[in-house]
Amino acid sequence: MRATTTTEETQSGTAVLLCLASWAIPGAGHLWLGRRAKGLVFLVVLPAMFAIGLAIRGRLFPFDFSDPLVGLEALADLGIGVPYFIASAFGYGVGDVRAVTYEYGNAFLVVAGLLNLLVVIDAYDVMMGRK
Amino acid sequence: MRSHLVLLALFAFFVSLVFAVIAKDDARDQLRFGGMMFAGFLTAAIVLGWLMYPFPL
Numbered sequence: 001m002r003a004t005t006t007t008e009e010t011q012s013g014t015a016v017l018l019c020l021a022s023w024a025i026p027g028a029g030h031l032w033l034g035r036r037a038k039g040l041v042f043l044v045v046l047p048a049m050f051a052i053g054l055a056i057r058g059r060l061f062p063f064d065f066s067d068p069l070v071g072l073e074a075l076a077d078l079g080i081g082v083p084y085f086i087a088s089a090f091g092y093g094v095g096d097v098r099a100v101t102y103e104y105g106n107a108f109l110v111v112a113g114l115l116n117l118l119v120v121i122d123a124y125d126v127m128m129g130r131k
Numbered sequence: 132m133r134s135h136l137v138l139l140a141l142f143a144f145f146v147s148l149v150f151a152v153i154a155k156d157d158a159r160d161q162l163r164f165g166g167m168m169f170a171g172f173l174t175a176a177i178v179l180g181w182l183m184y185p186f187p188l
Contacts, residue, residue, distance in 0.1 A: 038152050038153075041148065041149075041152050042149070042152070045145055045148055045149060046149070048145070049145045052141070055132075056132060056138070100133050101132070101133060101138065104135070104138045104142070107142065108142060111142070111145075111146060112145075115146070115149045118149075118153060119149070119153065122153050
């Protein structure tokens, strides 16, 4: 009984670590689980999508929940993990609302974050043996 | 890069690629699923664009 509980605790701890790694570095969860091709695709595509969003003047939204959509967009932006913090630290993602590509940039940033969250869920499912 | 069509195609490509890789395991299935999704994105955007054409901003 006790051994079973310990095994379950270890597995849930590993699952948390896997999800954190998968969120922080897109594709890391799949690489961890030995799904190299999938992991490499996510590792290249998601940060590229995020970088394009920044390059075409998209904005990393502030955590301002007085306007719920801005708050939700900020959460979606954060979904990409470490690239978000790197971009913030270097002052990218200020956004230029006058740019023709501003809305496209926002779409790239938000969707890159949301897709990475989907990838985290997929890695969790793979780990649990559901896929 | 200011072309809306190019950005739209790029966006559709990335999203289709990620969805195909998540949803399917076999390379051929991924190609078919991703291709269908990409084509669907482009077709929907062009059809909606034409439908909205008569309406003023």
